[in-house]
Amino acid sequence: MVPTAAQEIIHLPTEDRWLSPDFEEVYRVGSLSGEDWELFGYIYEVGLDGAGQLYILDVQSSLITVVGPDGEFRRAFGGPGEGPGEFRSPMALAVFRDGRVVVGDDRDLTYHLFGANGEFERRVRWALQGDWPVLTALMPHPEADALFSAVGSQFRSISSMGERKTHTSRPVERIMLTGEVATKDTVAEGWLPEGGESLYAGVPQVKAFGSRMLAGVLPDGSVAFSDSTAYAIRIARPEAGVWRILRRGLQPIPVTNRMVNAERDRQRRAIPENAPPSNRESALETIANLPFSDEVAILRALRTGWDGDIWVQRHGEEPSDDYGPIDVLTMDGRYLGSYRAGAIEMPDAFGPGGLVAFIEEDEMGVQTVVVKRVPLDIN
Structure with a gap:
């Protein structure tokens, strides 16, 4: 406990x-x-x-x-x-x-x-x-x-x-x-x-x-x-x-049907064209059954600096974009600023x-x- x-x-x-x-x-x-x-x-x-x-x-x-x-x-x-x-x-x-x-x-x-x-x-x-x-x-x-x-x-x-x-x-x-x-x-x-x-x-x-x-x-x-x-x-x-x-x-944004369909399409396009048929079929099945969150998580990465600074990366313009702005905070609760995406x-x-x-x-x-x-x- x-x-x-x-x-x-x-x-x-x-x-x-x-x-x-x-x-x-x-x-x-x-x-x-x-x-x-x-x-x-x-x-x-x-x-x-x-x-x-x-x-x-x-x-x-x-x-x-x-x-x-x-x-x-x-x-x-x-x-x-x-x-x-x-x-x-x-x-x-x-x-x-x-x-x-x-x-x-x-x-x-x-x-x-x-x-x-x-x-x-x-x-x-x-x-x-x-x-x-x-x-x-x-x-x-x-x-x-x-x-x-x-x-x-x-x-x-x-x-x-x-x-x-x-x-x-x-x-x-x-x-x-x-x-x-x-x-x-x-x-x-x-x-x-x-x-x-x-x-x-x-x-x-x-x-x-x-x-x-x-x-x-x-x-x-x-x-x-x-x-x-x-x-x-x-x-x-x-x-x-x-x-x-x-x-x-x-605030996290709600996941919409448009987001769900766009993400499934994105993942389908990412399957290599030369993938063996069995691999392609398995990938398509995984994408079809992919569970979705009700909300889009804001934070995608976190690192900590030498002196107690905390670097966190937000999502970008699209929900699947992991490379949005990077915020720099301190462990004692100060916001130092952000780097643009x-x-x-x-x-x-x-x-x-x-x-x-x-x-x-x-x-x-x-x-x-x-x-x-x-x-x-x-x-």
């Missing part, structure tokens, strides 16, 4: 204050014509530590590359294999502020722990607790040997082993890494709307236009999350539960001194990581 704390509700301004997307580029890495270490296969995740070092998880090579604050190569560690410090299937990266690294491996169901120098330290087995093994995005605790994750958020992988557990909520969980086997406790219970069957370990299928489970960790060890169609950011901490809610007076992408990682990292891909499929600095009015 998660304790119920007194909840402070802060109402933020409704009117948008537009911010300039004039970010200073610090460096970029990843090029076919660059150094050998810059030839990445598939960049899955990136992270930044307290020294401004960039960590790049390449799931094709199973390597983690560390880049210094000026874009210089520092070291690489990991690699494919079954020995100490090697990965079978690295699918999640967590970079702690002091440079320690945790990698979630969904093949051997372990967390691999590395020191700040890249040296392998130990493995910790997943806390399965009789459920199907599911890996979601890992959020490092700013101070402790622990991670945060949220059921139903930023899905990475699933393995159909053991008992299938039926969830009645989308909990935010703390994962402790102090022993040989990880242990979990629940920080807060996220709302779980009803839906159809899903392969996601007993969590109902998310309805089209429906609420997503979005979460990010804050510097005091709290977690900011969104679990509804409304504009409400809940802030929870271990042993206390939700203690603050940030709201903006933006298309002005910037949501950063893939945040670091000290306003550093942000973006994973970019050109028309040839070559991936680049660009590190920039946020303007002073936001930093």
Whole structure:
């Protein structure tokens, strides 16, 4: 049972204050014509530590590359294999502020722990607790040997082993890494709307236009999350539960028949023309039976910055458009402003001194990581 704390509700301004997307580029890495270490296969995740070092998880090579604050190569560690410090299937990266690294491996169901120098330290087995093994995005605790994750958020992988557990909520969980086997406790219970069957370990299928489970960790060890169609950011901490809610007076719009028909048509058009007949038939059946939410969820993405800022992305002009304006809030309840739709992408990682990292891909499929600095009015 998660304790119920007194909840402070802060109402933020409704009117948008537009911010300039004039970010200073610090460096970029990843090029076919660059150094050998810059030839990445598939960049899955990136992270930044307290020294401004960039960590790049390449799931094709199973390597983690560390880049210094000026874009210089520092070291690489990991690699494919079954020995100490090697990965079978690295699918999640967590970079702690002091440079320690945790990698979630969904093949051997372990967390691999590395020191700040890249040296392998130990493995910790997943806390399965009789459920199907599911890996979601890992959020490092700013101070402790622990991670945060949220059921139903930023899905990475699933393995159909053991008992299938039926969830009645989308909990935010703390994962402790102090022993040989990880242990979990629940920080807060996220709302779980009803839906159809899903392969996601007993969590109902998310309805089209429906609420997503979005979460990010804050510097005091709290977690900011969104679990509804409304504009409400809940802030929870271990042993206390939700203690603050940030709201903006933006209202979710109702789903109409026109929206439903347009979304089904959009998904039908997205089926590849060269898809095998059986695959096409299966896709058409899925689209025909797709459940829809009664309202269009406002928020589509959430990230948290180094100093407690909360970045949330709204939907665009169409209900299916995930790339609308990006709002920047603070955990103490201030609205700093918004970036217009298309002005910037949501950063893939945040670091000290306003550093942000973006994973970019050109028309040839070559991936680049660009590190920039946020303007002073936001930093």
